[in-house]
Amino acid sequence: MDFLKLIQSLDELLYEVMSWLIFYPVTLWRALAQPLKMMDYSEAELGDPADRQYTDTLSPPLFLLLTLVLCHAIELSVVGQNAVILRRTGLGGLVNDDSTYILLRVAFFSLFPLIMAARLVRARNVKLDRVPLKAPFYSQCYVTAPFALMVSTSGILMQLTPGGSPLWGLALLLAALLWFGSLQILWFAQHLRIGRLRAALHASRAMVEALIAFVAISLIFVGI
Template sequence: MDFLKLLRSLEEFLYELCTWFLFFPRTLYRVIVHPRRMAQYVNTELSQKLERQFDDAISPPMFLMLAVLVAHGVELLMHQTVAGTSELSRTVMGNEESLLLYRSITFAIWPLIATVHLLRRKRVPMTRESLRRPFFMQCYLTAPFAVALSTSMVFVRLPGELSTTLGIATGVISAGWYLVVQAGWLKVALQRSWLNSVLSALWVFALGTAINMTVGIVLLGS
């Protein structure tokens, strides 16, 4: 009986894995081309029954984690490895699972900050329920940025001036796209002016960057 349960679990996992190959690029395309529409899509899907949610896409947190995984795959294809320089960093980066978890949390910082910023500006109490909807939206909006930024760092670390230039250009374009999308999302969500929304987007981006840089420095210096 337990063996049959194991087989059914493996069957379900295999099916889910195969659907990722179909829905990940499709969802990525939809988020890049229609970010506001995908934010509204989260609103619609979270109103559905649990088993019907995100039936034609990948759920936002999983989508963000898969984006990190894809970027890590590019890193492996380029034969790059991340080695810790301290005991703490070697613990975090010593195996694939902990490295991917660390990077997923790193990129999830931006959605969390944007969500907290939104709720504070709207004076909405922070609960698990009030955080869920905007956080899910932000996971969608952050995933393309995560893929592009991580890939740009891969190119920057490659030898050669051309690869470095390509990496920097990719990083700048991805950050620019993220800021524009973030400002548009905040403008609609907060009903504020473009100037106010751009300043809010810059604040979210700067705070997330500062937190991640601080964590990186602590890891490397410990």
């Protein structure tokens, strides 16, 4: 019986993994084409039974994880191994292979949905705990994944040598920040039912907090 259960588990795992080939591009397209609708969709799906959630897309955290795995694979094929793994200075010594580096990138980029979600909960004057934080965190993962893809691509462009494209990389980074920041203003305005000016203040505060945390932890891990 245990062997049969193992076979059934493998069947389910294989189907789940192969289904990503269909639902990842679907989710990416929808997140790029209709980001705010995807954020609303994410919160609505959390109200469904667990076995009926995200049946036509990837779940937000999984989508973010797979995007960062894809980013790392592209980086390996284009520019080679990342300097954090090669240098092993500072806390970067703990990052000694691709798996730990991917987990590190997941933790870094997860700062954005976490801090944005926390800012929304605090702005609502709701007690900050796991329950009210989950829905906005999940919805933020849907837009953080394309943002991470754009930021990672900009980093790759800036590393290309000879004939690198630092200006293209900087342009893409700026476009990513503008795209992500604009979405945050609209998202805060919608969920807090406030004007866009006040929403921009909430979004800017959260964005600055996330960027400071991202840069500070990055510098610690690269040993600067």
